[in-house]
Amino acid sequence: MREITFGEALNEAHMLEMEHDPSIIVFGENVSSSWMAATRGLKERFGRERVRDAPITETAFIGAGVGAAIAGMRPIVELMLVDFGLVAMDQILNQMAKSTYMSGGAVKVPMTLRVLTGAGTSSGATHSESLHGLFAHMPGIKVIIPSTPFDAKGLLISSIRDDSPKVFMEHRLLYPLKGYVPEEPYTVPLGVANLVREGTDVTVVATGLMVHEAVKAADELKPKASVEVIDPRTLVPLDEKAILDSVRKTGRLVVVDEDYRFCGFSAEVAAMAAEKALSYLDAPVVRVATPNVPLPYNPSLERHLLPSKEKIVGAIKGLMG
């Protein structure tokens, strides 16, 4: 079985889709260079018209992506880090998210905004965030978070082909991760969770890099606790059924989230369990999420705030009594 990295899987998705669909264009900062694995070689293969560098002006080039999408192209716009998207909130949260609704369906925005995310590299408060909760909060945006090379390729192909605006979030620490990826094109559907580990005692819901921390925790707790790990893969649309079915089976829920805790995705999943599966819960829902603190530069301080295998193990042990 062929193994390639997460970054190479993203690259392959671009290559395969651009090959047969001339409406796909790629732009962003430095996308023509060989710097980033995801876009490496695209300019050489598809030319500088379809793969073009944009000035460091997120509002202008994300807005141009929205416009090109409305005009019938299928742009993949790269945002170097999710934190930098905050300078372009109007174009993302007003124009990209709402144009389809505002127009009563007269226009669509088949744009994929690829963003790098994530902490753990001592990059400080404006280079480390996740922010998927922010995008998931806004009506009209699909939010996609792959955690493996296989999902990276399949979800990116699904995203490119989908007619709604998407924020496709890639944790940068996942880029070197290797895994099985078929050579041919394939899709992983949006809105279908992945049952990463089957278990009977406790359900752990985690996304992105945190899926791997959750799996490590599950391994460590074997055989004392049987831990089920669910990766929703897309926050919008959310596979509620997969999560609720698991909670009804195990009776315990831990939500792991690298994004901020307050009003975040972890709170949403906890609320969902309370609203729809309360009678099945044997214990309160526990959240292991980043507290509402800007992420510091110092590695010890940063680690102190972020969710980790150790914190997940602690949370599960607490639940199991």
Next chain:
Amino acid sequence: MSVSKLSLGEADLLGLYRVMIRIRVFENAVRRLMREGKMPARFGLYTGQEAVAAGVSAHLGPGDQIGSTHRPLGHLIAKGCDLNRLMAELCGKATGFNGGKAGPYHLFDPSVGVLGANGVVGGSVPMTAGYALADQLRANGFVSVSYFGEGGSNQGGVQETLNLAACWKLPIVFVCENSSPEVQRMLGHEIDYPQLSVDRVSLRAANYGMPGSTHDGWDVLEVYGAAGRAIRRARRGGGPTLLEFRVHQLEGNLEGRIEANEKDRAWCPIELFRVKLAKEDILTPKIDEKIREGEADAVQRAIDYAMSSPEPELDEAYTDVFAKGGR
């Protein structure tokens, strides 16, 4: 600008006049409906600026796109929006262009290249660069026109987009309608600190390596000439231009009349053009009356259509959050 300076036939000249009359009559009707409480909201109108939309759109076909503002009716009408569905949308009806979800600020009519009024000052400008990018990639010869005001011209997204459009040599024309050309105003009120650090918005074109010029937006022939040069340049791959048109937003209380109030006549593009065309014997009182009656009838039909149209079903509140399907 004199009529003889332009190679425009009588039909074209009367066409410009008719579009301006249509905008004025339509907006007067909207103003009345707002006053009578028959619109869900009150919103900004375009009275006094009609020459800009008419003069620019005379060079555009349905394949050319525009991005508009939150004062959009002139742009939309000049670009060819169906008056019935436009009025229905303003009334929030199911038969409006967007099923009553858009209203004036977010209206889209792709069938005539109206890719959006926009509720955010300067918000449509980056998107309009995207329309131009799509046209450039398709090499179809279409151009996009991006409208904004002098206030919007300061927005970071507008300045960024001027730069991006120049870097990518996009087929786009930026049209700034400066509605406070003498005294700086914001939302109609004089302001204590200036909002523009330069006298003319068009001076900023030089910062981005594109041509820029300022014109009298109350003179439809001057608008027509300047827009024609910029649009032809964009069509043949020459890149973007920044046009600034000085305009005066005129007093809205016209009591259904087309004529501006006495104190505004000197800036009224319709009055100025009417006098000019009459002097050349192109516009006789009879033709003038026929145009006015024709547009008044069309607007009345639009009102009747809107008023007799159904409200959207309540379930429609939940539709169109996401696009249907994909490939």
